[in-house]
Every structure is written in C-alpha cells, then in structure tokens.
Amino acid sequence: PDDPADFQYSLWFTVDINVQAPDAQTTVDLTAPCLGSNSLIIPLKNPLDHPIRLDVDLQTLPDVIGTDSIEIEANGEARYELIFKPKTIGNWNGGLVFYNDEIGEFWYELNLISTNPQKVELSPMTAPVGGNSTQEITIENPLDEQVTFQTIISNNNNFTINTDQDTITVQPKSQAKVNVTFNPSAIGNGNEQKHQSKISFVNDKLGTLKYSVKGVGTKPQKQQSPVIMKSETGVSSTTNIDFQNPSNYPIRCDLSLSSGINNSFRILLDKTEHILIGPREKFHIPIAFCPETLSRHETQLRIIGRLPEGKTWSLDNPEASELSWTYPLQGIAFNWIHQKDEDEDELKVIECIAGERVEQQIEFELNRQLFRFDDRHINMKRNPTAIENYAIVNETISNQEFVQNSIGIKLLKRDNEKSDIIRFNIVYTPTKFITMDCVLVLTLSTGGQLKYPLRFVKLEIPPDDEIILEAVGLNKVSTIGFRLYSPLDSPIPFEAYFTSNSDRAFTITPDCGELLPASANGTLLKISFCPTVYGRTFNGMLIVNAQDHQWKYVVRGILPHYEPPQNRSSLPSVNSDEYANRRAGAKKRNFILENLQLHQTAVSSPIKGASVLTKPSETTSV
Numbered sequence: 001p002d003d004p005a006d007f008q009y010s011l012w013f014t015v016d017i018n019v020q021a022p023d024a025q026t027t028v029d030l031t032a033p034c035l036g037s038n039s040l041i042i043p044l045k046n047p048l049d050h051p052i053r054l055d056v057d058l059q060t061l062p063d064v065i066g067t068d069s070i071e072i073e074a075n076g077e078a079r080y081e082l083i084f085k086p087k088t089i090g091n092w093n094g095g096l097v098f099y100n101d102e103i104g105e106f107w108y109e110l111n112l113i114s115t116n117p118q119k120v121e122l123s124p125m126t127a128p129v130g131g132n133s134t135q136e137i138t139i140e141n142p143l144d145e146q147v148t149f150q151t152i153i154s155n156n157n158n159f160t161i162n163t164d165q166d167t168i169t170v171q172p173k174s175q176a177k178v179n180v181t182f183n184p185s186a187i188g189n190g191n192e193q194k195h196q197s198k199i200s201f202v203n204d205k206l207g208t209l210k211y212s213v214k215g216v217g218t219k220p221q222k223q224q225s226p227v228i229m230k231s232e233t234g235v236s237s238t239t240n241i242d243f244q245n246p247s248n249y250p251i252r253c254d255l256s257l258s259s260g261i262n263n264s265f266r267i268l269l270d271k272t273e274h275i276l277i278g279p280r281e282k283f284h285i286p287i288a289f290c291p292e293t294l295s296r297h298e299t300q301l302r303i304i305g306r307l308p309e310g311k312t313w314s315l316d317n318p319e320a321s322e323l324s325w326t327y328p329l330q331g332i333a334f335n336w337i338h339q340k341d342e343d344e345d346e347l348k349v350i351e352c353i354a355g356e357r358v359e360q361q362i363e364f365e366l367n368r369q370l371f372r373f374d375d376r377h378i379n380m381k382r383n384p385t386a387i388e389n390y391a392i393v394n395e396t397i398s399n400q401e402f403v404q405n406s407i408g409i410k411l412l413k414r415d416n417e418k419s420d421i422i423r424f425n426i427v428y429t430p431t432k433f434i435t436m437d438c439v440l441v442l443t444l445s446t447g448g449q450l451k452y453p454l455r456f457v458k459l460e461i462p463p464d465d466e467i468i469l470e471a472v473g474l475n476k477v478s479t480i481g482f483r484l485y486s487p488l489d490s491p492i493p494f495e496a497y498f499t500s501n502s503d504r505a506f507t508i509t510p511d512c513g514e515l516l517p518a519s520a521n522g523t524l525l526k527i528s529f530c531p532t533v534y535g536r537t538f539n540g541m542l543i544v545n546a547q548d549h550q551w552k553y554v555v556r557g558i559l560p561h562y563e564p565p566q567n568r569s570s571l572p573s574v575n576s577d578e579y580a581n582r583r584a585g586a587k588k589r590n591f592i593l594e595n596l597q598l599h600q601t602a603v604s605s606p607i608k609g610a611s612v613l614t615k616p617s618e619t620t621s622v
Contacts, residue, residue, distance in 0.1 A: 024095065024109040030084050031113040034207045035140065037085040040110075044080055046072035048102065056080070057097040061112065063087055066096075086114035087142045089207040116207040125182040125215040129313065130246045130325050131224075132183045137211060139178060139201060141170035147203050155197035157248060157280060158183055158190070158215060168201065184217025185248050185280075187314035193248060219323070223300075226328040229289040230449075233333050236290035238268065241327055243285055243303055245277040247313075251305040252276055255285060257329075258300040264291045265299045265329055277305075291333035296447025301327040334449035337364055337442075351457045352428045354550065361412065362440075363423045364452070387411070387422070389443040392454065399436055405548050406430050407456065409440070430458040431548045466554045467542070469529040473560070477530045483522040486515040487549055494546035496525060498555075502540030505531050506555055515546050529557040 032038035046052050053071045058064055065083040072078045082096060091114070097107040120137075127133035141147050148169045153159060162179040170176045180199065189195050195215035202208045231237035245251050255272040257265055268286040269275075277283045291297055303325045307313065313320045352358040366385065390411060394403050408427040424440070435457050442450040472478050486492045491514040498506050507528045515523050531538060538557035543550065601610045 022104075022106060025106055027109040027111065029111045029113060030082075031115060032084045032086055033116065033118045034086050034089045034114050035117045035142065035209075037083055040082040040084070042080045042082070042096070042108065044070065044072055044078045044098070046074060046076050046078075048074060050074050051076075052100050052102060054098045054100050057095075057099070058082075059094045059097060061094040061096075061110065062092055063114075064112070070098075084112055086112070088205045089114045089116060114207075117209050119210040119212060122180065122211055122213040125180075125213060126218060127182050127184050127215065128218045128220050129184050129187060129323060130220050130244070132181050133215075135180045135182070135213070137178050137180060139168065139170055139176045139209065141172060141174055141176075141206070143205065144172050146171055147206060149201035149203050149206075149209070152200040152202065153197055154199075155193065155195075157193060158185060158195050159197040159199065159213060161199070180211075180213060182213070182215040183246060184215060185246050186312075187217050187219060187320070188316060189214075189216060191248075191312070191315055220325050222326065224325060224327045226330050227287070227301075228330045228332065229287070230332045230334060231289050231291055233291050233294055233335055233448075236288050238286055238288050241285040241287060241301065242282055243277075243325070244282045245280060245305070247305075247307060247311075248279050249307055249311050250276060250278050251307055253283070253306075254304045256302050258302065264297045264331055264333075265289055267301075287329065289329075289331040291331060294333050294335060294444065294446060294448035294450075297331035297333065299329045299331075301329055303327070332447065332449055334441075334451050337366065337450045337452050347453055347455055349455045349457060350426060350428050351459055352430055353459045353461050354430050355461070357427065357429045359425060359427050361423060361425050362452075363421065366420045366422065366450070386445040387442050388445050390424075390441065392426075392438050392440050394436060394438045399434075402434065402436070402548050403438060407438070426454075428456055430456070431550065434458055461552075463541075463552045463554045466556065467527060469527065469555070469557045471529055471531045471557060471559050474534065475530065475532060477528050479526050479528045481524050481526045483524055484515055484544060484551065485522040486517045486546070489517050489519070491516050491520075492546050492549075494523075494544055496542065496544045499541040499543060502542075502555070503538040503557070505529055505538050505557055506540040506542075508542060527555060531557060531559060534559055 028040060030038060030040050044054065051071060051073050053069055055069050056066060058066060063084060063086045065085065066081065070078055070080050080098075092112040094110050094112070095107045096110055097105060099105045122135060122137065125133050125135055139149065146169060148167050151161060151163065151166055151168060153161070160181045160183070162181070168176060168178065182195070184190070184195055185193065186195075195217060197213055199211040199213065200208050227239065227241060229237060229239050243253075253275045255267055255269070255275065257267060266288045268288050275283070285301070285303075287301065289297070305323050305325070307321045309321075311321060312318050313323050348362065350358065350360055390409065392403055392407050392409055394400050406429055410425050412423040412425050435455070438454045438456060440452040440454055442452075444450070467480065467482070469478055469480050484494075493513070494515045495512045496508045497511060498508065507530075509526050509528070513523065525544070527542065529538070537559075540555040540557075542553040542555050544553075599611065601607055
C-alpha cells in the first residue's frame with residue numbers, strides 16, 4: 001500500500017559497522033641509547049576554521065614521554081614532541097595515534113630501538129710514578145629489581161677499580177659509586193703499554209656501560225707520605241714499608257738511610273744493594289726503630305730503582321733509566337710513668353655511673369731517670385722536660401669520639417718547669433656502658449712522650465624505666481609504643497635490640513634508624529609481645545644505643561587472669577554446701593514411731609493390704 005499507515009508490521013534491522021584503522025601515515029624508527037634519550041617531532045596541521053583538540057594515544061609504548069592531547073589554532077600548525085628514554089636495551093613496535101571527532105583518526109607506526117649506553121670519556125688522570133690517583137664514577141640502576149654488572153678492564157696494569165670481585169651489584173632504584181685508580185708505570189703517556197684503558201660494566205638488561213680513561217705519569221714526589229714509628233726507649237720496634245715496582249719491567253733497587261745525629265733506625269735486610277724486584281711486584285722493607293733518647297727522631301729512606309739496559313722511564317728522555325723515591329721516617333720515643341706512691345703493676349681505674357659525673361686527681365713524680373737526653377737536648381734554650389701538650393687517647397678510632405665527649409683533663413699544677421711534681425684533674429661523664437683502656441700522653445718539648453695507662457669503667461645503673469605489656473591471648477600480638485628523643489638538636493643514628501637472655505616473645509621496631517630531636521616530635525618505637533605458652537611471666541631487657549648515649553628498659557609481659565570453667569549439676573552433690581544446708585534445716589524422722597502407727601501391709605509386701613493388728617486368740621502364720 002501507498003499509505004504507510006496501512007502497514008501492519010514494523011521491521012527493525014541491526015547493523016554492525018566494522019571500521020578499520022587507516023594505514024599509518026608513515027613508519028618511524030626512533031633510536032636511543034639505554035639510560036639516554038632521543039625525541040621525535042611530528043608536525044600537525046588544522047584544516048578547519050576553528051581550533052581543535054587532538055587526543056593522543058601512546059598505545060602503551062614503553063619508556064616514552066608525551067602529552068595526552070594537543071590543541072591547534074584555526075588553520076594553524078603545531079609540533080608534537082615524543083621523548084624516548086629507554087631503561088633497558090631491546091626493540092619495541094607500536095603506534096602513536098591522534099584522534100578528533102571532526103577530522104577523524106590518523107597514526108604513525110613507531111619502531112623503538114634501545115642500544116647500549118653511550119660511551120663516556122672520563123677526565124684525564126695524572127699521578128706520580130710509584131703513586132696513584134683516583135676518580136669516581138656512578139653506575140645507575142633505574143629498574144625495580146637488583147642488577148649485577150660484570151666488570152671488564154682492558155688495561156688492569158695501570159687502572160683498577162675498588163672491588164675484589166669481577167661483579168658489581170646495584171640495588172633497585174639506586175646508584176653505586178665506583179673508584180677508578182690510576183697507577184702509572186712510566187713518565188708521560190706510557191712506553192710500550194699506553195696509559196689508557198676501557199672499562200666496561202655488562203648487564204643483560206641494561207647493556208654495556210663503557211668508559212674510556214687516559215692517564216699521564218709524572219716524576220715521583222720529592223717525599224712520600226711520612227712513616228711514623230713509636231717505641232719505648234731502649235726497646236726496638238719494627239714496621240714494614242711496602243714498595244711496589246711501578247714498571248712493567250724488573251728493576252734493581254738500592255736502599256739507604258740518610259745520615260743523622262744518631263742511628264736509631266736500621267734496615268733489617270742482609271742486602272741493601274742491587275735488590276731485584278719483578279714487574280709490578282711488591283717488596284717489603286723492614287725498618288727497626290730503637291731510640292736511646294727520649295725525643296723525636298727523623299731520617300729518610302731512599303730507594304733508587306734502575307731499569308734493565310735499553311729501557312727508560314720516559315720516552316722523552318731515553319737516558320732516564322733511574323728513578324728514586326724518598327720516604328720520611330719519624331720515630332717517637334716514649335717512657336711509661338707511674339703515680340706517686342703507686343705500685344708499678346697497679347692500673348689506675350676511674351669508675352662512674354652513666355649520666356653522672358666524677359672528678360679525680362692524679363699526681364705524678366717525674367723521675368729524672370725517665371729522661372734520657374743527649375747534649376743537643378740539654379743545651380736547648382727551653383727545658384727539655386717542659387710539657388708541650390697532653391691528651392687522653394684511645395687506639396680505636398671509633399672510641400676516640402667517645403673519649404673526646406666523655407673525658408676531660410686539665411693540668412692543675414706545676415710550680416715551675418724544674419719541678420718534678422705534676423698534677424692533673426680528670427672529669428669523667430659516661431653516657432653509655434663501656435669499659436675502655438686509654439693512655440694519658442704527655443708530649444715534651446723534645447718531641448718525646450711520657451705515657452700513663454688509664455681504665456675508664458661505666459658502672460651498671462638501674463634501668464631507665466619498666467614497661468609492662470598485657471597479652472591479648474596466646475599467639476596474638478599486643479603492641480605498646482613510646483617516643484625517644486635525640487639529646488642533640490639534630491637527628492642521630494641509633495640501634496635497638498633485646499639482650500640475648502630476653503624472651504623471644506618480644507620484638508622491637510624499628511631496630512635501627514635515626515632518633516629525631518624533640519622539635520621533630522622524636523622517634524616512635526614499638527614493642528610487640530606475642531606469648532606462646534601460659535603459666536609464666538615473660539621478661540626482657542631492651543637496649544637503645546645512639547652514638548655516645550644509651551637507654552635501658554626492663555620489659556615484662558604478663559598474661560590475662562585465667563578463670564577455669566565451673567560446671568553446675570542439676571542434682572546437688574553429697575559434699576556440696578547446698579546438700580549440707582538441706583540436711584541442717586530438715587526435721588529428723590522417727591521411723592519406729594511411724595511403723596507402730598501402720599494398720600496394714602504396704603503394696604510391696606507379699607501379702608498386700610493385710611492387717612498388722614492380731615487378735616489374742618488367733619495365731620497368724622505366714
């Protein structure tokens with residue numbers, strides 16, 4: 001029918017439209033070194049008479065950076081920049097898609113290529129022959145996992161790195177510092193082997209990190225670092241000077257000591273001339289120091305190294321076949337002194353409780369026999385026994401800071417430099433539990449030293465506090481927290497732990513870190529208690545160490561009160577209080593009287609209901 005109203009049925013159709021993406025505008029190869037970057041600039045144009053906005057889809061391309069949209073003015077142009085910063089080596093394919101409702105969709109196919117990191121030229125290095133210089137490089141790990149690099153050095157005669165192994169491990173999202181050390185074997189750029197090297201760090205994911213370095217050798221220093229020796233007068237002490245042949249050829253060495261006023265130093269070798277030392281070989285030179293006078297002794301050790309015939313230390317000077325190295329030797333003589341009226345074998349002990357202060361005086365009588373001087377010292381304008389300096393020292397470097405912060409000393413009295421009596425006042429204020437042996441060192445004007453041994457002891461003190469934790473149940477953790485403050489105005493490192501005899505049910509978190517000052521609200525420490533058995537009290541001792549300070553807490557863990565269940569019977573027990581009360585309140589029955597009042601037998605009798613009353617003339621038989 002012509003009229004649509006005459007239709008009795010309506011027909012509906014479902015249409016599926018599959019729109020395929022257009023072909024890529026072009027294919028672009030974008031290459032960048034691993035841990036480096038490269039950028040891609042794409043020109044865009046707006047053909048419409050009004051501004052448009054293009055949405056950008058990077059299609060999950062790895063390690064790329066770009067905005068998610070770009071706006072273009074009417075009939076204008078714009079440039080879209082895509083930055084590729086790969087973290088690993090490899091190849092990836094993907095697309096860069098631009099879309100707008102009016103102009104549609106267009107895209108670019110990208111081939112991302114990550115190559116080995118760029119080679120790095122290190123700064124040229126300079127060092128004297130027989131010495132070394134160091135340069136630091138940084139290895140970065142941008143990944144979320146630990147990586148291990150294999151190290152390769154093309155010239156390990158002149159260049160080394162500070163690792164004993166052939167690998168270097170870098171933690172996730174962190175850096176590692178590596179020191180490159182240059183040891184020249186000749187003056188200048190090197191002879192047959194040039195002072196240059198390639199250093200590589202190889203990893204499967206990050207590729208090969210390549211560094212190149214060059215070095216220049218110079219003449220040996222006029223004097224090497226001084227060697228200091230100490231010995232008691234009349235007693236010999238020995239030290240070794242390690243000399244390494246810097247050359248790639250064997251050398252013959254002559255050793256000698258400079259002449260001095262006395263011969264307190266001696267080379268302990270049977271042969272001191274024409275000593276053959278192999279290429280890059282280390283040679284130990286033993287030096288003995290035996291002072292006779294209480295003074296400072298000095299001399300110089302000279303080492304002359306000669307190359308084989310036809311070899312030279314410098315290509316610029318073919319005749320330079322000989323080099324020399326000079327080591328200053330400084331010897332300090334000392335004697336031990338004792339307190340006045342003190343047993344020679346007795347050790348002076350100073351004791352104090354942590355956090356408190358104690359002062360003690362020690363007095364010495366400087367026996368003239370302690371001083372052994374020669375004519376040079378006796379003729380000095382200043383008294384050779386004059387004390388130039390005094391200090392309390394500890395041989396352990398880690399304890400020396402504690403000595404400086406906890407121990408003070410002052411020279412109280414010496415009427416004149418000719419007096420034999422000197423007196424010191426010592427102040428001891430320990431802040432942590434430690435027993436430490438120290439030495440009071442008096443340095444005389446001659447450079448010699450007088451020494452006196454001291455022992456500082458911190459006495460055991462009561463705990464700072466007692467902490468009690470109540471458990472919430474077996475194998476359940478209960479926690480209590482408290483704040484601890486740095487005694488200084490700045491954070492200080494700390495470590496916290498329970499002593500070895502503490503119950504394992506206690507734990508402390510964090511067990512290390514920084515104690516913040518009071519201005520930063522301190523540091524929160526949490527003690528956790530997780531008992532596994534009933535029937536006892538748990539005990540622990542918490543120690544918190546922070547530089548020169550220590551805190552101690554007694555920790556006790558208690559269990560909740562246990563009440564055993566009580567089951568109640570519906571019938572009272574014979575021994576129960578309820579049954580006893582019933583018996584006490586009940587009236588006692590007279591069974592004889594009750595039986596006399598019976599008139600007939602009960603139903604339980606063989607003759608039920610029979611009368612129990614008998615007539616006198618009758619006999620009842622059963």
